Amino acid sequence: MTDQTLIILGATGDLTGRLLLPGLGALLTAGQVPGLTLIGAAVDDWDDARWRARVHDSFGDGPVVAETADRTRYLRTDVTHADDLRRLLGEARGSVAIFFALPPAVTAKACRALLDVDLPEGTRLVLEKPFGTGSAAAAELNALLTRLVPEERVHRVDHFLGKSTVLSILGLRFANRIFEPLLDNTHVESVEIVLDEDLALENRAGYYDHAGALADMIQSHLLQILGLLTMEAPFTLEAAEFRDRKSDVLRATRPWSDDPAECSLRARYTAGELGGREFPSYADEPGVDPDRGTETLAELIVAVDTWRWAGVPFRLRSGKALGSRRKEAVITFKKPPRVPDGLRGCDQPDRLRIGFGPDRLAVDININGPGDPFLLDPVTLAAEFGEGDLPPYGEVLRGVFEDDPTLSVRADTAERCWRIVEPVAEAWRAGKVPLREYPAGSSGPTLPLP
Numbered sequence: 001m002t003d004q005t006l007i008i009l010g011a012t013g014d015l016t017g018r019l020l021l022p023g024l025g026a027l028l029t030a031g032q033v034p035g036l037t038l039i040g041a042a043v044d045d046w047d048d049a050r051w052r053a054r055v056h057d058s059f060g061d062g063p064v065v066a067e068t069a070d071r072t073r074y075l076r077t078d079v080t081h082a083d084d085l086r087r088l089l090g091e092a093r094g095s096v097a098i099f100f101a102l103p104p105a106v107t108a109k110a111c112r113a114l115l116d117v118d119l120p121e122g123t124r125l126v127l128e129k130p131f132g133t134g135s136a137a138a139a140e141l142n143a144l145l146t147r148l149v150p151e152e153r154v155h156r157v158d159h160f161l162g163k164s165t166v167l168s169i170l171g172l173r174f175a176n177r178i179f180e181p182l183l184d185n186t187h188v189e190s191v192e193i194v195l196d197e198d199l200a201l202e203n204r205a206g207y208y209d210h211a212g213a214l215a216d217m218i219q220s221h222l223l224q225i226l227g228l229l230t231m232e233a234p235f236t237l238e239a240a241e242f243r244d245r246k247s248d249v250l251r252a253t254r255p256w257s258d259d260p261a262e263c264s265l266r267a268r269y270t271a272g273e274l275g276g277r278e279f280p281s282y283a284d285e286p287g288v289d290p291d292r293g294t295e296t297l298a299e300l301i302v303a304v305d306t307w308r309w310a311g312v313p314f315r316l317r318s319g320k321a322l323g324s325r326r327k328e329a330v331i332t333f334k335k336p337p338r339v340p341d342g343l344r345g346c347d348q349p350d351r352l353r354i355g356f357g358p359d360r361l362a363v364d365i366n367i368n369g370p371g372d373p374f375l376l377d378p379v380t381l382a383a384e385f386g387e388g389d390l391p392p393y394g395e396v397l398r399g400v401f402e403d404d405p406t407l408s409v410r411a412d413t414a415e416r417c418w419r420i421v422e423p424v425a426e427a428w429r430a431g432k433v434p435l436r437e438y439p440a441g442s443s444g445p446t447l448p449l450p
């Protein structure tokens with residue numbers, strides 16, 4: 001690999017500290033990017049020493065990471081000014097990647113400023129979700145990006161597409177004979193993709209209060225997982241093929257009903273207790289504008305209008321400050337067509353449950369358990385896929401440094417995912433779906449499946 005430079009715009013922010021630097025540290029420790037030059041940039045009045053301390057803290061111990069952390073520089077930067085960006089690039093060596101760890105509006109301004117800068121050949125641009133604020137803004141940003149670098153060098157990060165999760169789902173489906181033939185509307189009753197968190201706002205009001213659960217989780221992560229679960233088998237895992245197959249099914253995805261009140265739910269948490277801690281109401285969290293009506297829990301039922309999936313409801317759900325953590329896709333199968341008279345007690349449908357981070361698999365079935373041989377018992381067969389060798393941000397960054405866009409969300413797909421949720425977001429803004437409430441620590445409301 002040639003010399004690499006990673007420039008992080010938004011180096012003092014939460015994302016950089018919480019996810020990006022630890023992911024990078026793991027990648028460096030694995031010896032993947034020897035001699036990396038790391039440059040932190042943000043508008044805050046930090047100096048090299050303060051930035052290096054942050055990098056050291058996130059990287060932990062080890063000679064390889066220490067070498068990068070000792071050399072890294074911090075440059076106070078207005079990312080919307082071409083002169084400042086030019087100065088940053090002057091510090092770079094070899095092949096450059098620019099990571100925009102910034103809110104969407106600032107990212108767009110920074111990209112506009114880059115139009116006046118000569119980017120070194122091979123520069124990669126790495127953008128965080130949410131990508132734009134809607135399909136029109138995403139299309140505008142995409143048009144701007146193609147004026148800067150070719151599409152293959154734009155990495156739209158979705159850390160749920162870390163390699164281990166992607167490969168677990170594709171391996172389960174396409175490297176086995178057992179499940180894939182059953183994954184269609186003949187056998188599947190419904191699918192749920194759920195990301196319930198027991199964390200509340202975590203001091204992220206500045207970002208979250210403008211995003212809400214629909215944009216923060218459903219438009220991005222959950223639709224990507226839906227793409228992996230419903231796509232047809234790719235011929236190879238090369239970026240173009242893999243992304244084409246994912247895009248095919250997302251083009252066929254739409255809200256279940258024309259009436260968003262029937263297929264979507266929005267709610268926000270009120271005060272409550274969670275894990276022995278008292279949580280304030282979302283509306284009273286510092287930095288929140290209660291009148292904005294931001295949802296902390298969103299549910300959307302979608303249809304995937306392909307021959308294979310037509311008629312199967314997919315529930316996408318994510319919420320914060322819920323009583324228990326749940327991060328999984330659950331495929332519920334139709335009941336067997338006929339159970340012989342005399343076999344009793346198999347009311348529970350079969351389920352395939354795929355857990356994310358750590359990736360695991362469970363199959364709920366009915367079998368003859370101990371005791372009465374005519375009485376069926378629900379049993380769970382479970383296995384761990386094991387950890388990926390890198391955390392998701394490490395995997396995503398590896399794709400960037402290796403110039404491999406497989407895990408990146410392609411321009412058309414990012415726009416498409418906005419178009420899927422937009423009718424719902426519009427109905428919410430127009431007050432057509434009430435904002436419900438749930439106490440922090442409860443299980444939150446849910447929609448009945450059609």
Ligand SMILES: O=P(O)(O)OC[C@H]1O[C@@H](O)[C@H](O)[C@@H](O)[C@@H]1O
Nearest residue numbers: 159197199216217221327357392
């Ligand atoms: O489950 P993980 O990997 O922590 O990801 C969940 C997080 O994903 C982020 O992308 C969202 O912005 C957060 O709100 C959310 O908490």
